[in-house]
Every structure is written in structure tokens, then in C-alpha cells.
Amino acid sequence: MSQEQSATNQPSILIVDDTPDNLRLLSNILGRAGYRIRAARNGRIALTSAQATPPDLILLDIMMPDLDGFDVCRRLKADEQTRHIPIIFISALDDVQNIVQSFSLGGVDYITKPFQAEEVLARVNSHVTLHRLQNNLKEQVAELDAFAHTVAHDLKNPLSFITGLAEYIQLEYADNSPSDLLDLLQKIEDAGHRGINIIDALLLLASIRKEDVQPAPVDMAPIIANAQDRLAYMIHEYQGEL
Numbered sequence: 001m002s003q004e005q006s007a008t009n010q011p012s013i014l015i016v017d018d019t020p021d022n023l024r025l026l027s028n029i030l031g032r033a034g035y036r037i038r039a040a041r042n043g044r045i046a047l048t049s050a051q052a053t054p055p056d057l058i059l060l061d062i063m064m065p066d067l068d069g070f071d072v073c074r075r076l077k078a079d080e081q082t083r084h085i086p087i088i089f090i091s092a093l094d095d096v097q098n099i100v101q102s103f104s105l106g107g108v109d110y111i112t113k114p115f116q117a118e119e120v121l122a123r124v125n126s127h128v129t130l131h132r133l134q135n136n137l138k139e140q141v142a143e144l145d146a147f148a149h150t151v152a153h154d155l156k157n158p159l160s161f162i163t164g165l166a167e168y169i170q171l172e173y174a175d176n177s178p179s180d181l182l183d184l185l186q187k188i189e190d191a192g193h194r195g196i197n198i199i200d201a202l203l204l205l206a207s208i209r210k211e212d213v214q215p216a217p218v219d220m221a222p223i224i225a226n227a228q229d230r231l232a233y234m235i236h237e238y239q240g241e242l
Contacts, residue, residue: 011056011128012036016046016072017090018064022113026059026090029117030124043067047075050082057128059111062091062098070105077106086127090115152199159199163192194226 013035015026020041027037038055040046043064050058058076062069069089076082089102092113102110109123166189170182 010034010036011132012038012053013124013128014038014040014046014049014055014058016040016043016058016064016069017061018042019061022061022090022115025115026120029115029120033121033125035124035128043069043072046072050076050085051079054082054085056085056131057124058085058087059124060087060089060107062089062093062102070101073102073105073107086131088123088127149203152203156196156199159192159195163189163196166192190229 013030015023015030015037016039017023017026018041023039023041027039031037038049040049044067046058046060047067049055060069060072064072067075069091073087073089076085076087083106086108087106088109088111089107090111090113091098094112099110108127111120111123166185170185170189
């Protein structure tokens with residue numbers, strides 16, 4: 001891997017502070033740790049930068065003219081493209097009210113000035129790692145959903161063939177077949193339909209996981225009827241008695 005490719009794979013940090021000395025200090029601390037640094041001297045520049053190329057994490061000063069850190073955070077969290085970016089607030093204010101408001105707006109952490117290099121690195125490293133793990137998990141879940149969707153469709157085709165064949169045999173040979181055979185064919189068809197219904201339910205579940213789902217009444221009669229059919233078949237198969 002080339003040095004250019006390696007640098008591109010390093011996490012990017014957007015530092016937002018209206019004080020040049022703070023920008024230089026934080027840039028030096030994180031730059032030496034291998035992070036790609038972008039700096040913004042006010043909230044509007046920060047919003048433009050984050051929306052153009054979302055960073056892996058934002059260090060956001062609270063006390064800034066025009067747009068303060070809280071306003072910037074609100075706008076970032078209201079934008080679908082930037083709402084997922086972890087934000088660590090930085091401030092000389094260490095009162096409880098500001099800290100609570102930082103977390104209530106969606107911040108993941110709070111660092112007070114003057115900065116301690118070890119603390120800044122520890123907090124940034126922790127949240128960058130967590131953010132990347134969350135993204136990896138989302139990708140793996142999406143891949144698993146796609147795989148399950150494919151498998152469900154692949155299973156549905158042979159089940160449809162089996163149920164169709166059982167139904168065809170019943171209709172075609174109804175007059176020349178023993179009643180026990182017809183009963184078994186009917187059970188094969190019913191089992192196939194149940195399998196198809198299960199697959200359809202799984203596909204539906206996979207699709208609604210991505211949407212806002214609201215509880216709704218469910219008709220239990222078909223579910224109970226299926227359970228009764230299965231129980232009756234097992235009793236007959238094993239010669240049980242009730």
C-alpha cells in the first residue's frame with residue numbers, strides 16, 4: 001500500500017474553533033497521532049466542510065460568534081448526511097448545564113480547556129473506533145439481510161413446485177388413488193404452503209426493519225388452524241389419542 005493510500009484510510013477529524021491557537025494545538029496533537037486534520041474557524045465553514053465531505057469525528061467549540069457550537073450541532077443532527085457524525089464538544093465552560101445540553105443535543109463527549117494531550121487522544125481514539133465499529137456492523141447486517149433475502153427466494157421456488165405438484169396429483173388421480181394417499185398429498189401441499197408463508201413472513205420482516213413499524217391487530221384464526229392441522233397430523237402419524 002502506498003503512503004498516499006495509507007493516509008486516505010486514516011480517520012479524518014474536523015476541528016472547529018474560532019481561536020487560532022486552539023486550532024494549532026489540537027491539529028498538532030491529533031496530526032502527530034496519524035489523523036487527517038481539517039480546521040474550521042467558525043460554524044458556517046464547519047457546516048459547509050462537513051456537508052461536502054463528512055469527517056469521522058468533529059471536535060466542536062461551544063463559544064463562537066455568529067453560530068455557536070450548539071447551533072452548529074443542531075444543524076448537523078438535522079441533516080441526514082451529517083447526523084451520524086460523532087461530535088465531541090470542547091469548551092472552557094465546565095458547568096453542569098452546558099455539559100448536559102451538549103449530550104442532549106447529540107454530542108458523544110465533552111472536553112474542557114485547557115487541553116491535555118493524553119485526554120484528547122484517549123477520547124478521540126475511543127469515539128473514532130466506536131464509530132467505525134458501528135459502521136462495520138451496519139454493513140454486515142445489510143449483507144446478512146441481502147443473503148437471507150436471496151436464500152428465502154431460493155427456498156420459495158422448490159416449495160412452490162412441491163405444493164403445485166401435490167395439488168396436481170390430487171386433482172389428476174383423485175378417482176384412482178386410495179384416500180390415505182390423497183390425505184398425505186393434502187398434508188404435503190399444506191406443509192408446502194406453510195413453508196411459503198413462513199418465507200413470506202421473513203421477507204416481510206426484513207423489509208419492515210428499515211421502516212417505522214406500528215403495532216396492529218392480528219387475526220389469530222389462521223395461525224391456530226395451522227397449529228391444529230399439524231397437531232392432528234402428528235396424532236394420526238403416531239397413533240396417539242386425546
